[in-house]
Amino acid sequence: MALDNVPELLTITEAAELLRISRTTAYAEAKRFELTGQGLPVIRVGRSLRTPREQLRRLIVGEASWAGDQ
Secondary structure: OOOOOOEEEHHHHHHHHHOOHHHHHHHHHHHHHHHOOOOOEEEEEOOOEEEEEEHHHHHHHOOOOEEEEO
């Protein structure tokens, strides 16, 4: 999947749209990632959460899983 036209850091809503999951599910998975390292990969920028494009790409192509790196 080509994510070349996608910003380096995506909002949770943008990541949810690419993954075709609900915003609520994306936030739940982001919270799970912060607590356990498993879920939707995110970094904190101030009070905001962002998903790095490369980590999202790895998740989409199967190089990483919701349960963490394989």
